[in-house]
Amino acid sequence: MAVLTQQQQLHFILIPFMAQGHMLPMIDISRLLALRGVKVTILLTPHNAARVEPVISRAQDSGLSIQVIHLIFPCAEAALPAGCENFDLLPSFDMAAKFVDATNMLRPQVEEVLGELKPSPNCIIADMCFPWATDVALKLHIPHIVFHGMCCFSLVCEHNLRNWDRLEGMESDFYFEVPGLPDKIEMTKAQLANMATPHSKEWGKFMDQIKDAENNAYGILVNSFEELEPEYIKELERTKGKHVWTVGPVSLCNKVEPDKGERGNKASIDVHHCLQWLDSKPTRSVLFVCLGSLSRLPTPQMVELGLALESSKRPFIWVIRHVSTEFGKWLQEEQYEERVKGRGLIIHGWSPQVLILSHPSLGAFITHCGWNSTLEGITSGLPLVTLPLFAEQFSNEKFAVNVIKTGVRVGMEVPVLFGMEETVGVQVSRDEIMLAVEKVFDEGEEGDMRRRRAKMLQEKSWRAVEEGGSSSLNIAKLIQDVAGWREEC
Incomplete structure (x- = not known):
């Protein structure tokens, strides 16, 4: 495993979205990066930091360079109940838009923290639900990488359907073939709710912001592996015109019982x-x-x-x-x-x-x-x-x-x-x-x-994450690509 020297050490910022399905893989990714000599700073709110504290503490005790910096979640400003710092704490879906508003309010804190951070960051890996991370990275003159909590197959489906004009007017229970896929896949319009067909104008606007941020990002990070969906990884790279690094399954970094038992x-x-x-x-x-x-x-x-x-x-x-x-x-x-x-x-x-x-x-x-x-x-x-x-x-x-x-x-x-x-x-x-x-x-x-x-x-x-496996090599390539980003620019 290639490990960076102290002189070469890069500093990655990870910003996970406050929902378990988004947060857990990014915590695993932080450890995979740190194992290769990268300094990692994770930005979390206190409640979410407490959920992953045992795993992070064990990683730190083992010598990995990972730190957590707390962000204050603006519950009151977003009209959310006190302490509602994770999506699974929302009393109802009616508050989802307010929760997204609260995450948008985190931007000034993030800019302040990153502006003062030493050593200076070399890269931001932010969940897709933080589209403003692209502008933050631009101000710092560093690359922004979008983390997607979906597989490449679903990302390609979403991309193709959002750019397909035949959905409008289609009956919700009518099965149609998803266009442009290597495999014949049939779905109904109803099954696309909140995926390719937003349920509200606000959600549609948010999806457009995510798409714009992705278009301006350096690349896309996915928790998958090449041997699982090779055709769809290539198709995602083609449709997005971006670097796509598949580095999973990231959960396999949890090798000991305490990490498996306390994950999340x-x-x-x-x-x-x-x-x-x-x-x-x-x-x-x-x-x-x-x-x-x-x-x-x-x-x-x-x-x-x-x-x-x-x-x-x-x-x-x-x-x-x-x-x-x-x-x-x-x-x-x-x-x-x-x-x-x-x-x-x-x-x-x-x-x-x-x-x-x-x-x-x-x-x-x-x-x-x-x-x-x-x-x-x-x-x-x-x-x-x-x-x-x-x-x-x-x-x-x-x-x-x-x-x-x-x-x-x-x-x-x-x-x-x-x-x-x-x-x-x-x-x-x-x-x-x-x-x-x-x-x-x-x-x-x-x-x-x-x-x-x-x-x-x-x-x-399992072979993908072993030394010399496809995902192991892709993590090394991700680090190498970020290290060479200025030359590429």
Whole structure:
């Protein structure tokens, strides 16, 4: 591994967006850069810094040059509740626009911090949700790199659809072929909500700002790897006309149990108890169910999912992040946890997902198809049962089911937007969920082929991050490109 000398040391600034799916991979990236001799400064608000403090502290104790500088999140100025520093703390989606306004208000603080920082920064890597980072970097005469929390496949889908004039006037439930892709992918207009079809003028304006910032950025950083989606990486480079560095799967930098167990937040279950439970189950038998940090299903759909897990007769871990009053009442009145005790383990809150997925007793993963979770399932060699809810999760489902062919679709058709869950109702019955579970565990030729593909991609993902692997080389190239940026200009 090439490591910079003290005289050559570069200083990278990382600005993660305040949502778990955006923040966690950037924390991993900070460690990957620091391992190669880069000095890294991460800008976080106090609440978000506290979530990742154990992992950062261990990295610092190991000698990595990583520091965290706190930004004061302007809750009051943006008319947000006090302490609402992460997207998963929003009481309702109605406040999403205010949250974005608050992140825009961070710019003066960032400019002040970076103007005084020593040594001076050489590069800003900012989440796509901070389009103003391009102008900040321009003032400092340093490159700005956009971090995308999506795969290249979904980014290409989004790009092609935003530049396609046939969506307007199309019925929301009509399946059409996404234009300009190497694979035949069919979606509906409804499934594009908040991805290529903004739900409001404000959101559309924000998406345009993101696009403009990307056009003016030095390049794009993606948590993926070349062997997973080679055609789509090339297509993204072609359509954007930018450097694209794929440096993932970045979660694989979490090699020890504490880092896996404390990645992102303190687990809501005793990690050792969780591991003991997993140890008691046969190899490749456990179904892991986790629908992300922001996802919320309507109560009737949660009940259907719970009954499907109970009826499956398979051991399972079910992570329940958000419990409505109605669903909490159902759990209690039906004594659900008592009924599945021993075979089912319920985690209320945050789970040590990377640690659980890497356990040999895991056999399959029911996922909302957020990209981090999808990629973590891939690195664990698991077939997926796909239950997308919003944003690019429907295109990630298409990638898992139709492109890499490791996923089984349950049948979600309409997005379940944050704050509008109860207006949707039941989309997939317990029988449909059970059918997908049985299909993913099927011992026949189709199931065996799916597991072989999952295992093959797992092996490729691990090789990508090893010394000399594609992602390892891309991180080195990223550092080299930034070091040579002035000459290029």
